[in-house]
Amino acid sequence: MDLSISLGSMAVSPLELAKVYGLFPRLGKKLTPVFYTEIRDRDGKKLEELPLKNIPPTIVVPPNSEVAAGSASVPAVAPTPSSGISGKMPVTLPTYPLPNDPDQVLDPRVAYVMTHLMTEVVNYGTGTEARQLGRAVAGKTGTTNDYLDAWFTGFTPNAVTVVWVGHDNQTPLGPGETGARAALPIWLSFMKEAIKSYPDAQFSVPSGIVFAPIDPNTGKRLEANSSRAIREAFIEGTEPKIQTGGPAESTGDFLKEDFE
Numbered sequence: 001m002d003l004s005i006s007l008g009s010m011a012v013s014p015l016e017l018a019k020v021y022g023l024f025p026r027l028g029k030k031l032t033p034v035f036y037t038e039i040r041d042r043d044g045k046k047l048e049e050l051p052l053k054n055i056p057p058t059i060v061v062p063p064n065s066e067v068a069a070g071s072a073s074v075p076a077v078a079p080t081p082s083s084g085i086s087g088k089m090p091v092t093l094p095t096y097p098l099p100n101d102p103d104q105v106l107d108p109r110v111a112y113v114m115t116h117l118m119t120e121v122v123n124y125g126t127g128t129e130a131r132q133l134g135r136a137v138a139g140k141t142g143t144t145n146d147y148l149d150a151w152f153t154g155f156t157p158n159a160v161t162v163v164w165v166g167h168d169n170q171t172p173l174g175p176g177e178t179g180a181r182a183a184l185p186i187w188l189s190f191m192k193e194a195i196k197s198y199p200d201a202q203f204s205v206p207s208g209i210v211f212a213p214i215d216p217n218t219g220k221r222l223e224a225n226s227s228r229a230i231r232e233a234f235i236e237g238t239e240p241k242i243q244t245g246g247p248a249e250s251t252g253d254f255l256k257e258d259f260e
Helices: 003-007 014-021 108-124 128-133 179-194 254-258
Strands: 038-040 046-049 080-082 091-093 138-143 149-155 160-166 209-214 230-235
Touching (some): 014 160, 108 128, 108 230, 128 179, 138 179, 149 179, 160 179
Antiparallel strands (some): 038 046, 080 091, 138 149, 149 160, 209 230
């Protein structure tokens, strides 16, 4: 087992990354990428065609997983209990992929929370340049050690694009060539053209998602009318409760506070 895989130590191709990121706007439903849709000869005669089922893309909200587990339309699956934080907030997730829908490989609620987190990267983090797209957009920059690779993977409700900048011989790009600087501008230039044929839309929110006002300094829940609150998405039942008493500001041990 290589625990550093969770930190990005394993190499992946742009195609593999696009396939994974495509799960998030599709609420956990996978798709199979293709390299071409048709081949024609010099006279325009169609020689081969590969029809696409997802063009134009349609965002269909899958059944809420807790409902699906016991519904008549979806066969029951063995739930996997998750104790949440310190066992206080239990959440039940069915086993994926779903027996009657093998393309549903990720819980819709988990997929949406990931999408929401990456919209925050665009709104407040290293991906702010992507806001120039003028659409609902989420994404993540990536920069490997010694500036060997620069990445930006971003998506709208209808399109996902991965940009990688690097050398095949593993030589550095140069100081400061981060994902935000080297890859994101390419992504933005391409996506401005790529999304023109798609309607402006927002990311679909599945049932079982709740939003809560959170203190960005402490991670604690605030009153709804708090001026310093940010709106964060949670799987229902995992959202933090309003704390009565205690310190108003973080003590600096953010993760420890979350588990208390």
